[in-house]
Amino acid sequence: MKPNFWNRIRYRKTPKLLYFVRGFLRYYTPRWFTQRRLAKLVSEAQNRPDWDYIRDRVDYYCRLEQLPTPPAGLKPLSTHRVGSIQSAYFFDSYEYTRYFDDALLWRIEPGDVTEVPELPSVVKSRPAEGERGNAVVLNLDKRRHFMFLKDDIPFRKKENRAIFRANIDHLHKNHVYRLRFVERYFGHPLCDIGVSNHAPVVKEEWIRERISEFDHLTYKFIMCLEGNDVATNLKWVMSSNSLAVMPRPRYETWYMEGRLVPNYHYVEIKPDYSDLEERIQYYIDHPDEAEAIVRHAHEWQEQFFDRRREKLISLMVLHRYFERTGQR
Numbered sequence: 001m002k003p004n005f006w007n008r009i010r011y012r013k014t015p016k017l018l019y020f021v022r023g024f025l026r027y028y029t030p031r032w033f034t035q036r037r038l039a040k041l042v043s044e045a046q047n048r049p050d051w052d053y054i055r056d057r058v059d060y061y062c063r064l065e066q067l068p069t070p071p072a073g074l075k076p077l078s079t080h081r082v083g084s085i086q087s088a089y090f091f092d093s094y095e096y097t098r099y100f101d102d103a104l105l106w107r108i109e110p111g112d113v114t115e116v117p118e119l120p121s122v123v124k125s126r127p128a129e130g131e132r133g134n135a136v137v138l139n140l141d142k143r144r145h146f147m148f149l150k151d152d153i154p155f156r157k158k159e160n161r162a163i164f165r166a167n168i169d170h171l172h173k174n175h176v177y178r179l180r181f182v183e184r185y186f187g188h189p190l191c192d193i194g195v196s197n198h199a200p201v202v203k204e205e206w207i208r209e210r211i212s213e214f215d216h217l218t219y220k221f222i223m224c225l226e227g228n229d230v231a232t233n234l235k236w237v238m239s240s241n242s243l244a245v246m247p248r249p250r251y252e253t254w255y256m257e258g259r260l261v262p263n264y265h266y267v268e269i270k271p272d273y274s275d276l277e278e279r280i281q282y283y284i285d286h287p288d289e290a291e292a293i294v295r296h297a298h299e300w301q302e303q304f305f306d307r308r309r310e311k312l313i314s315l316m317v318l319h320r321y322f323e324r325t326g327q328r
Helices: 005-010 016-027 031-035 038-047 051-061 087-097 173-185 214-218 234-238 276-285 287-302 307-324
Strands: 121-123 135-137 159-166 191-195 219-223 243-246
Touching (some): 038 307, 159 214, 276 287
Parallel strands (some): 159 191, 219 243
């Protein structure tokens, strides 16, 4: 079976033009207009019937300990303007910072963050384990990362193989894990593996053309291997009827990868990939269990679909940041 044509049209990344139009409309909306609404939105969040759920998410994203005063090195929100950081990180953070007073101090660390910052910082990603209080998560670069699909191919109708398509950046330390996977399983009958870029460590025989997310959906198993930080494809894979296959996540984002339950939300394999064949064959032979994982993955996705609630959680995370840095 092939993915439905109309699903390809409806479920895709927000077009760049629309993304930037929205971003600039927010940017040129007077800040006093949004700032005067903050107290009402905070009250709305705290009085919703799902406040306990909201608070739990806020607690997860912002683990800062209470500080008596803001630490040196933070900058006022008034300096957060177009051109100050990469556009995706700017517009996705400004969507919420515009609700707060320009004099409040903060720090944002854009990019693929894999270590906890020395100062309390807003980040897209952080380590999934250990002490990470200074890494306060917002949903940044979400046009690229927060993409969900509609998959109309049942699990049992898909091909009994795992597909992997990704870049391998030999200059980034974390890409060694992708390299080891390709070296071990390229040409394996249970795998369709291809690398999408040329690099000194990439063999010419590994090169394959890029394919769309929907073209992955004819396979029962989709490899979700971390690159610079998290596996970018994990979100849309877990919205499909295929199984996400990966070692336990080392990094997390707004998606709360650190809370995913192995073999309940995704198929866990060992960090050295040595049990991949065994795990794939198990779920080929036990389709009922595979379909249960698909259902659980879809249930996980659903919590991010309430746009109003996601907005309130984002505002409450920043509210907590300013509170815990001794500013409220």
